[in-house]
Amino acid sequence: MNRVLVTGGAGFLGSHLCDRLVERGDDVLCVDNFFTGSKRNVAHLLNHPYFELMRHDVTFPLYVEVDRIFNLACPASPIHYQLDPVQTTKTSVHGAINVLGLAKRVKARILQASTSEVYGDPEVHPQPEEYWGRVNPIGIRSCYDEGKRCAETLFFDYHRQHHLQIKVVRIFNTYGPRMHPADGRVVSNFICQALAGKDLTIYGDGSQSRSFCYVDDLIDGMLQMMDTRVEFTGPVNLGNSSEFTMLELAEQVLSIVGGPSKLCFKPLPQDDPRQRQPDIALAEKELGWSPKVGLTDGLRETVAYFRRVLDL
Structure with a gap:
């Protein structure tokens, strides 16, 4: 049994991830500040003996003992992340610093839920992981785009400098049950x-x-990425081609x-x-994953x- 922390765990993707982790026998700590997440998404798990819900904002340090961390904390739709763009950037950047510091202290493997938005308005189609992107650094979407790009930078610097076991996935448009009705997607x-x-x-x-990926397929990819060999850090695209x-x-x-x-x-x-549109050749090769x-x-x-x- 792994002790697993899921930040943003009461959100759309996070709640589905918590479901799957509990189903396979992990001990799950779900952390969320409920800005876009909802207790309703995880209400069915509250009485499970291996599930715990904590209200917490990742822009502040968190002191827990865990083996693995999935960092999903950040509003992901434009209508929500543009509501408070400074806080959005803080969530991506300060949040990454805090969860990476935690992972360093407890020697946990950690996965960053990054985004296809790191590619911006791409000049390359479909987008492979080697493409550096075309992002407006001062536009109305940059609080999210650049915040996620900076989070990736931090993950790889912690990996190089502190030998942290990191995993980075770039999530393309995902849909399914528990989407917020007013998320603007x-x-x-x-x-x-x-x-x-x-x-x-x-x-x-x-x-x-x-390109639209159903949530069950996306969660499969995230779990396979976390469980794959240590040497494969990513970033890897997860989405439907x-x-x-x-x-x-x-x-x-x-x-x-x-x-x-x-x-x-x-x-x-x-x-x-x-x-x-994602180029998912790397996910197919390294994870044996493709959407179904x-x-x-x-x-x-x-x-x-x-x-x-x-x-x-």
Whole structure:
């Protein structure tokens, strides 16, 4: 049994990760400040003997005894991370310093949940891990983009200087049950709008593309990355390599939900990437990992979840 700390553990991804860790027999400490996470996401685990929930902000040091650390703490959707951009940067940077210091003290293996946003608005398509990115350092998204890039820097410097066992994954668009209905992401936006009978908001002309990975596949990849050989630090892309335009996604959502909704076009937000698709060859080679859940099946599960929580 590993003693595992999950920061941001009551969030969308963190709660699914806690589920899987408990299921496989780990002793899990879930830490969250509930800025975007919710107790509801982990309520079903509260009476489990090997699960503990702690309210804590990772911008402050944490003193616990653990064997492994998954660092997922940071608001991940633009609508949330732009609400308090200074705090977003602090969460990524100060948070990384604090969890790395903890890992150094207790000699724990530690995984950083980084992001495809480190590639910015890419000039290379699809994006391999060797690509350094094209990021606006002073734009409205930079609190998240540059915060995550700095966190990666800290992880690799702790690895080189203090020989810490690190793992870095770059997460591409992920969706599924427990997404926040008001997180502003395209999948949750489309589903909530369609369920309410409202028009689906398309930014730009809808030709911009994304790759959507179902949450179960993503958690598989994170666990495999943490458990793989010590020498493989990453960074490694985790995402679905199938690419869809916003128009194609909207059509799929409408076909599943039905109803009177139509498409409504609005201007594209500042620094919004035109394309985002992972090159997952490294994950396939080193982890034997590739996503299994297709977009239609994943959307059906996600729509069913939102129907329950929104009672629509």
